[in-house]
Amino acid sequence: MRMLINVPETVVADALRGMSVTYPDLTVDVEHRVVMRKGVPYEGKVALVSGGGSGHEPLHGGFVGRGMLTAACPGEVFTSPVPDQMLRAAAAVDSGAGVLFVVKNYTGDVLNFDMAAELAEDEGVQVAKVLVNDDVAVTDSLYTAGRRGTGATLFVEKIAGAAAEEGAPLDRVAAIAHQVNEMSRTFGVALSAVTTPAKGGPTFDLPDGELELGIGIHGEPGRERRGMMTSGEIADFAVDAVVDDLRPDGPVLLLVNGMGATPLLELYGFAAEVHRVLAQRQVPVARSLVGNYVTSLDMAGASVTICQVDEELLRLWDAPVATPALRWGC
Amino acid sequence: MRMLINVPETVVADALRGMSVTYPDLTVDVEHRVVMRKGVPYEGKVALVSGGGSGHEPLHGGFVGRGMLTAACPGEVFTSPVPDQMLRAAAAVDSGAGVLFVVKNYTGDVLNFDMAAELAEDEGVQVAKVLVNDDVAVTDSLYTAGRRGTGATLFVEKIAGAAAEEGAPLDRVAAIAHQVNEMSRTFGVALSAVTTPAKGGPTFDLPDGELELGIGIHGEPGRERRGMMTSGEIADFAVDAVVDDLRPDGPVLLLVNGMGATPLLELYGFAAEVHRVLAQRQVPVARSLVGNYVTSLDMAGASVTICQVDEELLRLWDAPVATPALRWGC
Numbered sequence: 001m002r003m004l005i006n007v008p009e010t011v012v013a014d015a016l017r018g019m020s021v022t023y024p025d026l027t028v029d030v031e032h033r034v035v036m037r038k039g040v041p042y043e044g045k046v047a048l049v050s051g052g053g054s055g056h057e058p059l060h061g062g063f064v065g066r067g068m069l070t071a072a073c074p075g076e077v078f079t080s081p082v083p084d085q086m087l088r089a090a091a092a093v094d095s096g097a098g099v100l101f102v103v104k105n106y107t108g109d110v111l112n113f114d115m116a117a118e119l120a121e122d123e124g125v126q127v128a129k130v131l132v133n134d135d136v137a138v139t140d141s142l143y144t145a146g147r148r149g150t151g152a153t154l155f156v157e158k159i160a161g162a163a164a165e166e167g168a169p170l171d172r173v174a175a176i177a178h179q180v181n182e183m184s185r186t187f188g189v190a191l192s193a194v195t196t197p198a199k200g201g202p203t204f205d206l207p208d209g210e211l212e213l214g215i216g217i218h219g220e221p222g223r224e225r226r227g228m229m230t231s232g233e234i235a236d237f238a239v240d241a242v243v244d245d246l247r248p249d250g251p252v253l254l255l256v257n258g259m260g261a262t263p264l265l266e267l268y269g270f271a272a273e274v275h276r277v278l279a280q281r282q283v284p285v286a287r288s289l290v291g292n293y294v295t296s297l298d299m300a301g302a303s304v305t306i307c308q309v310d311e312e313l314l315r316l317w318d319a320p321v322a323t324p325a326l327r328w329g330c
Numbered sequence: 331m332r333m334l335i336n337v338p339e340t341v342v343a344d345a346l347r348g349m350s351v352t353y354p355d356l357t358v359d360v361e362h363r364v365v366m367r368k369g370v371p372y373e374g375k376v377a378l379v380s381g382g383g384s385g386h387e388p389l390h391g392g393f394v395g396r397g398m399l400t401a402a403c404p405g406e407v408f409t410s411p412v413p414d415q416m417l418r419a420a421a422a423v424d425s426g427a428g429v430l431f432v433v434k435n436y437t438g439d440v441l442n443f444d445m446a447a448e449l450a451e452d453e454g455v456q457v458a459k460v461l462v463n464d465d466v467a468v469t470d471s472l473y474t475a476g477r478r479g480t481g482a483t484l485f486v487e488k489i490a491g492a493a494a495e496e497g498a499p500l501d502r503v504a505a506i507a508h509q510v511n512e513m514s515r516t517f518g519v520a521l522s523a524v525t526t527p528a529k530g531g532p533t534f535d536l537p538d539g540e541l542e543l544g545i546g547i548h549g550e551p552g553r554e555r556r557g558m559m560t561s562g563e564i565a566d567f568a569v570d571a572v573v574d575d576l577r578p579d580g581p582v583l584l585l586v587n588g589m590g591a592t593p594l595l596e597l598y599g600f601a602a603e604v605h606r607v608l609a610q611r612q613v614p615v616a617r618s619l620v621g622n623y624v625t626s627l628d629m630a631g632a633s634v635t636i637c638q639v640d641e642e643l644l645r646l647w648d649a650p651v652a653t654p655a656l657r658w659g660c
Contacts, residue, residue, distance in 0.1 A: 002521040002522045002538065002630045003521070003596060004519075004521060004561050004564065004592050004596040004597070004599070004600050004630070004631070004632055005560070005561050005596055005599060006560045006561045006562055006599070006603075007560070010599075011595060011596070011599060012595075014561065014598070014599030014602050014603075015595045015596075015598035015599045015602075016598075017598075017599070017602035018586075018597070018598030018599050018600070018601035018602035018605075018620065019598050020602075021601065021602060021605045021615075021618065022586075022598070022601055022618045022619075022620050054595055055593070055595055057593065057594035057595045057598070058594060062594070077595075189334075191332040191333070191334060192332045208332065230335070230336045230337070231334050231335050231336045231344065232336055234334065256348075256352075260591070260593055260594075261590070261591035261628055261630075262334050262628070263385070263387065263590055263625065263627045263628055264387035264388060264392070264622070264625070265341060265342075265345045265384055265385055265387045265407070265627065266333060266334040266335055266341070266345075267334070267348070268344070268345035268346075268347075268348030268349050268352070268387070269334070269335060269336070269340075269341060269344030269345045269347070269348050270334050270348070271348035271351065271352055272344050272345075272347035272348035272350075272351060273336075273344075275348075275351045285351075288351065288352045289352075290348065290352050292594070292622070295593065295594065297593045297595065298591055298592070298593055298630070300332045300334070300591075300628070301334070302334055322658075327657050327658060328652075328657060
């Protein structure tokens with residue numbers, strides 16, 4: 001066990017205490033596990049609330065701020081937050097313009113956000129939901145009916161968040177979020193297993209020198225296991241998977257995402273290969289983001305997400321954003 | 331070997347190709363290994379050039395941009411760049427106002443930047459240098475006479491870069507850089523060894539369940555090895571080390587830096603403990619930064635850097651910056 005922790009039981013609470021002292025623009029309710037923008041509710045603006053199991057940082061707490069999420073609800077590691085968290089967040093951030101729940105497609109998250117939406121509506125909060133299900137690797141999985149929600153969550157939260165920031169109404173913000181999800185595809189690769197604090201060791205077995213093609217962000221199995229491939233070969237496989245599925249006929253946003261333990265030096269080299277394959281497939285890249293954004297604790301590996309954009313989505317992508325993990329234009 | 335690479339020989343070139351397609355505001359000369367801001371030289375402004383071995387990303391290339399470095403020269407992994415790189419960078423970025431070399435204190439870097447400074451001055455470029463040597467763990471080390479340069483490099487590059495951006499003359503920019511280094515201290519901890527592409531395996535032996543207190547960013551030995559400690563115990567040890575050495579009598583900037591493979595979830599929890607110890611030591615924290623900034627490939631662990639600031643240094647810290655890794659205010 002090579003963890004920088006106190007005890008497994010307090011990992012999430014400890015992290016929230018750390019966020020609280022690090023980010024003066026955020027309100028972190030450590031007890032109730034809600035991360036919010038300061039100054040909520042914002043008059044006349046739709047609020048975005050997301051959340052999910054911890055262990056994927058900076059997702060979601062690191063995406064709270066101007067032009068992106070209004071609040072995030074972290075669950076235990078790899079475990080859905082509970083409805084009470086979303087309900088509390090929704091009540092705190094709703095200005096009367098309504099709340100969009102951004103939900104990654106995992107059974108627990110879907111159930112809990114559904115329940116929270118009902119409870120919030122009972123309290124007079126208008127709620128819309130968007131389900132993120134961009135991962136093309138597998139149709140169903142350990143924790144999912146249908147495709148898993150992974151890297152596209154960043155695109156959905158950024159672009160819908162920009163629309164909300166501009167004052168778009170709830171139905172419009174939700175429609176944009178749906179559009180971004182519809183136009184996004186992800187494929188991920190693991191070069192090592194992931195270690196959770198509770199288990200204290202790898203959650204699955206991936207021998208040195210093998211990789212898992214189509215891994216999920218909790219280490220769920222993907223399409224196949226192979227002997228080690230080069231960065232270029234992995235890029236070929238991953239880009240083919242997302243392009244064959246989406247079949248884009250216009251420019252895309254590109255996220256080359258590290259799973260956590262892959263050095264940035266390697267991730268940049270992988271990004272070069274991903275660009276090479278996209279060029280070969282005649283897919284123009286409008287904007288590029290490389291880094292650790294939707295992670296899986298200490299897993300080595302990477303994922304590729306593309307999102308086809310029209311002029312409006314691209315404009316919203318470029319709009320100012322000020323969060324711990326994503327920041328430009330302000 | 332769990333690396334996302336093509337072959338060890340092309341790791342740095344591949345990464346530079348990736349940076350080149352990812353960051354439109356940078357000019358990346360892959361052949362000559364120089365990363366520069368677009369639009370250089372900037373009339374009337376002092377330029378900052380840094381560099382060092384690769385494997386510490388985002389340092390230094392990720393710190394090139396408005397308000398920070400003007401150029402960076404990446405060497406091979408954990409190997410100093412050569413004087414020709416710094417010379418080429420200096421010639422390209424010098425507006426006539428001179429160039430500050432920011433040099434981490436490692437024998438190879440010092441020699442090569444010294445030689446580059448002489449060559450640049452022969453070509454009519456005025457050069458000043460600042461040596462960064464903030465690591466309190468050991469006095470001399472495998473690659474160092476004197477203390478190693480680590481986390482404070484970020485503070486030096488950001489704060490001196492802000493002064494240069496405002497149009498301060500070379501002697502003033504250099505004086506500020508020296509002041510930042512003088513007022514900074516770092517202490518790092520490794521929870522795992524580091525794997526270099528060339529070696530394909532760990533560069534030193536650190537059994538599971540042990541940690542190295544006072545580790546260097548190339549895995550150089552520190553002060554002592556112990557059995558696993560809690561995040562809180564490590565924070566006590568690291569903060570005591572930097573506070574006892576600096577003895578600050580005013581507010582500090584704080585960098586809680588990940589070595590590469592430590593999950594952000596853990597790093598946030600560690601940051602909470604670092605804040606706790608600083609409060610106990612009655613050291614006020616003016617600004618806080620948490621993330622992977624000065625890394626050591628896939629090493630697990632973290633370092634703590636503090637920099638005591640006066641009003642002017644704090645103002646320069648807060649000034650706008652727009653680089654791949656550090657961005658605010660613009």
